Each structure stands twice: as structure tokens, then as C-alpha cells.
Amino acid sequence: MLNADDTLDTQASVRRANLRRALQLVFRNPGTQTRAGIARSTGLTAATASSLVAELIEDRLIVEGEQAASTGGKRATTLSVDASHHLILVLVIQPLHAQIALVALDGTELETRRVGYSIEERDRSLDEALTTVAGEFGGRLLAAGVQLPGTTDGRSVLESVQLKWEGVPLAERFERILDAPVLLINDVDAEAIAEAGMEESxxxxxxxxxxxxxxxxxxxxxxxxxxxxxxxxxxxxxxxxxxxxxxxxxxxxxxxxxxxxxxxxxxxxxxxxxxxxxxxxxxxxxxxxxxxxxxxxxxxxxxxxxxxxxxxxxxxxxxxxxxxxxxxxxxxxxxxxxxxxxxxxxxxxxxADPRVSLAAGAAQAALTSALGVRWNPQQLRAASTPRP
Missing domain, CATH: 3.30.420.40 (ATPase, nucleotide binding domain)
Incomplete structure (x- = not known):
């Protein structure tokens, strides 16, 4: 039998799973999803769905929007992804330069920066660039996706011939700078994730x-x-x-x-x-x-x-x-x-689909790692269109 602590752990696990389900529904249909829609799709009670939504709003993951079209009763309030606070940082590392992108929760790429370096200066240049970003956006960074050529287990670079790295614990190093979870991803894997995400199902x-x-x-x-x-x-x-x-x-x-x-x-x-x-x-x-x-x-x-x-x-x-x-x-x-x-x-x-940006796959991987959700194809395309 479960002891009291086990019961609490199980309840917390169920709560987290339901939060992910509710959040994914908003990510799938931003601007049209409602509390009632979440209750119907998940089979949860209206009260539980409203409680989940309240927590997601408090965590600045979703926001209320306009009222939905009337279905004969009281008009429901729509829910959208909160794009005003949390950011996903994407770092695309190549042998002689890197690109840094900041992506909002709705998939919009807010800005990009390019960092050039020599092989000898690469480590120092990357650390300095991330330190600058952390100083500007530190409290808003939800997660970071680091895309690179070579094999990785998500935490260390196992081998990269192009970068001349082997057994480098890169995620841990960058986490100390950014104070946010870091996921490493092979560049081809990132491209494949982005390409698959362009399809609805x-x-x-x-x-x-x-x-x-x-x-x-x-x-x-x-x-x-x-x-x-x-x-x-x-x-x-x-x-x-x-x-x-x-x-x-x-x-x-x-x-x-x-x-x-x-x-x-x-x-x-x-x-x-x-x-x-x-x-x-x-x-x-x-x-x-x-x-x-x-x-x-x-x-x-x-x-x-x-x-x-x-x-x-x-x-x-x-x-x-x-x-x-x-x-x-x-x-x-x-x-x-x-x-x-x-x-x-x-x-x-x-x-490959030309509408997919360089940062889209790593951003999607970091989002899934952090929140357990995926963007819909329209949101993934938004990463290719910087916000003015």
C-alpha cells in the first residue's frame, strides 16, 4: 500500500500531468481554447480545469483573451499562450561562429545575435555572449536549447569532429552562466524535429x-x-x-x-x-x-x-x-x-520546408524538455518571423 508520502507524491504527479495536458490544449488552439474546452477534452471537472488554468496564469504561461462566441449561454473567456514573459534561448554553435536566438512562448523569435570567434577563442566568446544575455534576460529564461554538430546525450558533447570536442560537459557549464536548464541537441536532430513539427498530425x-x-x-x-x-x-x-x-x-x-x-x-x-x-x-x-x-x-x-x-x-x-x-x-x-x-x-x-528557421528545432526541444508541450505548426513557423 502507498504510505502518506507516496500518496502526496502521486497526487502531485497527477497534478503535473494534468497541468501539461491543459497547457498543451492551449498551445494547440491558442485564442480559441477555453476552460470548458479543457474540461471536455480531459474529462476533468469544471472546477479542476479552472484550478489548472489559474495556476498556469499565475505561472505566466497562459493569459486570458477575448470572449468566445456564444453557444446559447454565458460566453466563455478564451485562453492564449503568454508571450510577454518567459523566453527560450537557442544557441546554434558552428565551428567559427554561433547564433543566439531568443524565442517567446508563442514561438515568436524576438531577436538574434551572431558571435564570431576563432577555434582558440570559441569557449571564451560563447561564455561571454551567454553572460551578456543572462544579464539582460536572466529572470525570464525558461530553458535553453544548444544545437551543435556531433553526438550528445543532452548533457555532454560526446564527440564533435567539427568542433574538436569530446566528452565536454557543456550543459552544466552553460547552466552555471544562465541559471536555467540547458538541453544539448545534435543539429540534424533539431532540423528533423522542426520539420516534423510543421505537420498538424x-x-x-x-x-x-x-x-x-x-x-x-x-x-x-x-x-x-x-x-x-x-x-x-x-x-x-x-x-x-x-x-x-x-x-x-x-x-x-x-x-x-x-x-x-x-x-x-x-x-x-x-x-x-x-x-x-x-x-x-x-x-x-x-x-x-x-x-x-x-x-x-x-x-x-x-x-x-x-x-x-x-x-x-x-x-x-x-x-x-x-x-x-x-x-x-x-x-x-x-x-x-x-x-x-x-x-x-x-x-x-x-x-526541407524553407519556412522553418534555424532555431526552431532546438527551441521546440527545449520547450518540450521544460514544459512537456509542443507548438502547433503555425507557432513553429512564427519562429521564422522576427517580431518587429
């Missing part, structure tokens, strides 16, 4: 492939990230897909890796850099060797066919700087993934 497997200076992948199931037990899911860049004389030497020392053919440096030449903006990448793609682009498309298609046959994904999404390669590259990948074997089906392949 995502279902099935989706394979997301990032093509940039490197190649990485992530899988979502019903909109949720599907990581492996060792935090290594999606590390496909050094899987061999090219053989014989066509296999190029990869930076890892092996030959024929997917990255050696399909990373943008391999397809666009040594002038490519992850620091390039979209217009620079498009200009480089316009003068690129078409045979190298075709080789990259063929190599990528081989990986897609193998993974697709295993997962039966609803679609394959290509993201990262590769979205600037244009329709010819995408068409070539689509053609190369066609094969008439019996029992197989063509998997749709498309580019």
Missing part, C-alpha cells in the same frame, strides 16, 4: 538527411525523434556507398563514404564552406561540375534506397545547405531512388 517514419559540410541523418516516428540507445542514430556520413575506382578518399581515411561523394564540399568543390549564406551557395552551385553533382546524387540515392527499404518512411526530406542546389539535383536523387523491384514502393523525396 505527423504519422509514420520520416527520414531527414542533412547535406552540408558533412552528411547526417535523423529519423522521426509520429513526429517524435527516434534516437538510438548510444546516441549515434543517423551517423551515416561514413557508410561506404561507392566502390571500385569511383570511390574517393574521405577525410576519415576510408574510401567510398557517403560524405566523400554527397557532402557539399565534394559536390561543389573546396570553395564551399558551411559559413556561406544561401546566395553564395546558389552561385557556387550554378558553376559546379554537373558530373560531381550527379555522382553525389547517385551516392545519396543508394543510401536512401537502403534505409527506405528498411523503414518504409512516409517521405525522405533533404535539408541543410543542399536545399540551395535547386531542382536539378533533387530530380536526379528522385530518379536514382526509383527501382522496379516487386514488393517495393517509391518513397517521396523533397527538400
Amino acid at each position: 505527423p504519422s509514420g517514419y520520416r527520414l531527414f538527411i542533412h547535406l552540408g559540410g558533412g552528411v547526417g541523418a535523423a529519423v522521426t516516428l509520429n513526429g517524435e525523434l527516434a534516437p538510438g540507445p548510444r546516441d549515434r542514430a543517423g551517423e551515416i556520413g561514413h557508410v561506404q556507398v561507392v566502390f571500385g575506382d569511383a570511390a574517393r578518399l574521405c577525410r576519415c581515411g576510408q574510401r567510398g563514404c557517403l560524405e566523400s561523394a554527397a557532402a557539399l564540399g565534394a559536390m561543389l568543390g573546396e570553395d564551399f564552406s558551411d559559413a556561406m549564406d544561401a546566395s553564395e551557395i546558389r552561385a557556387l552551385a550554378a558553376t559546379a561540375d554537373e558530373e560531381q553533382l550527379d555522382e553525389g546524387a547517385r551516392a545519396l540515392a543508394r543510401a536512401v534506397k537502403l534505409i527506405g527499404a528498411l523503414l518504409d518512411p512516409t517521405e525522405v526530406v533533404i535539408g541543410g545547405p543542399a536545399t540551395e542546389l535547386g531542382p536539378r539535383f533533387l530530380d536526379r536523387v528522385r530518379r536514382e531512388t526509383e527501382y522496379p523491384a516487386r514488393g517495393t514502393t517509391q518513397v517521396p523525396v523533397r527538400y
Whole structure:
């Protein structure tokens, strides 16, 4: 039997679960959700629903809005997400620069800042930038999402070749500066989370492939990230897909890796850099060797066919700087993934949604970690539109 303390713990746990359910309903339908709607959707009593709403208002997570349309009785008051107080900080770390974004609870990106540094100065520059943000917004920071290339368990950077970090307890370090919980997330995982969040009710497997200076992948199931037990899911860049004389030497020392053919440096030449903006990448793609682009498309298609046959994904999404390669590259990948074997089906392949901002996935991950809720697609798109 439960003792008294166990009963209190259980009651508190149920209360927290109901608060998350009520908050998610407001996040799903801001401006139209009501106390009565929460009671109906959860099966809770009107009094309990009103108590939950009162606590969420007190915690500055939701606010009352206008009165809802009349249904014959007293008009109910609508509820919306409180975008005036709590902030989510997103830090996107890349080898020679980082972007800091401050995102309100309604998904609106309030401002962004760019921090440049050398490899030697990176740690100091990041700490100083976060110290400045903490000084300005410290009391309002709900959580922080730190997006970076490499593997992470959410607390430490297990390995990042690009950043030359291994076993770095980054979340703990940043938490001391920000006085807020910090979640680390792989950059490709963050992109996949944002892409899945653009659908109202995502279902099935989706394979997301990032093509940039490197190649990485992530899988979502019903909109949720599907990581492996060792935090290594999606590390496909050094899987061999090219053989014989066509296999190029990869930076890892092996030959024929997917990255050696399909990373943008391999397809666009040594002038490519992850620091390039979209217009620079498009200009480089316009003068690129078409045979190298075709080789990259063929190599990528081989990986897609193998993974697709295993997962039966609803679609394959290509993201990262590769979205600037244009329709010819995408068409070539689509053609190369066609094969008439019996029992197989063509998997749709498309580019990532251009409306999703760089900070959206990490912001969503931090929000879910802190409050247990998700934005709806409209709110996620709002992260791409800075508030004036």
C-alpha cells in the first residue's frame, strides 16, 4: 500500500500531468481554447480545469483573451499562450561562429545575435555572449536549447569532429552562466524535429538527411525523434556507398563514404564552406561540375534506397545547405531512388520546408524538455518571423 508520502507524491504527479495536458490544449488552439474546452477534452471537472488554468496564469504561461462566441449561454473567456514573459534561448554553435536566438512562448523569435570567434577563442566568446544575455534576460529564461554538430546525450558533447570536442560537459557549464536548464541537441536532430513539427498530425517514419559540410541523418516516428540507445542514430556520413575506382578518399581515411561523394564540399568543390549564406551557395552551385553533382546524387540515392527499404518512411526530406542546389539535383536523387523491384514502393523525396528557421528545432526541444508541450505548426513557423 502507498504510505502518506507516496500518496502526496502521486497526487502531485497527477497534478503535473494534468497541468501539461491543459497547457498543451492551449498551445494547440491558442485564442480559441477555453476552460470548458479543457474540461471536455480531459474529462476533468469544471472546477479542476479552472484550478489548472489559474495556476498556469499565475505561472505566466497562459493569459486570458477575448470572449468566445456564444453557444446559447454565458460566453466563455478564451485562453492564449503568454508571450510577454518567459523566453527560450537557442544557441546554434558552428565551428567559427554561433547564433543566439531568443524565442517567446508563442514561438515568436524576438531577436538574434551572431558571435564570431576563432577555434582558440570559441569557449571564451560563447561564455561571454551567454553572460551578456543572462544579464539582460536572466529572470525570464525558461530553458535553453544548444544545437551543435556531433553526438550528445543532452548533457555532454560526446564527440564533435567539427568542433574538436569530446566528452565536454557543456550543459552544466552553460547552466552555471544562465541559471536555467540547458538541453544539448545534435543539429540534424533539431532540423528533423522542426520539420516534423510543421505537420498538424505527423504519422509514420520520416527520414531527414542533412547535406552540408558533412552528411547526417535523423529519423522521426509520429513526429517524435527516434534516437538510438548510444546516441549515434543517423551517423551515416561514413557508410561506404561507392566502390571500385569511383570511390574517393574521405577525410576519415576510408574510401567510398557517403560524405566523400554527397557532402557539399565534394559536390561543389573546396570553395564551399558551411559559413556561406544561401546566395553564395546558389552561385557556387550554378558553376559546379554537373558530373560531381550527379555522382553525389547517385551516392545519396543508394543510401536512401537502403534505409527506405528498411523503414518504409512516409517521405525522405533533404535539408541543410543542399536545399540551395535547386531542382536539378533533387530530380536526379528522385530518379536514382526509383527501382522496379516487386514488393517495393517509391518513397517521396523533397527538400526541407524553407519556412522553418534555424532555431526552431532546438527551441521546440527545449520547450518540450521544460514544459512537456509542443507548438502547433503555425507557432513553429512564427519562429521564422522576427517580431518587429
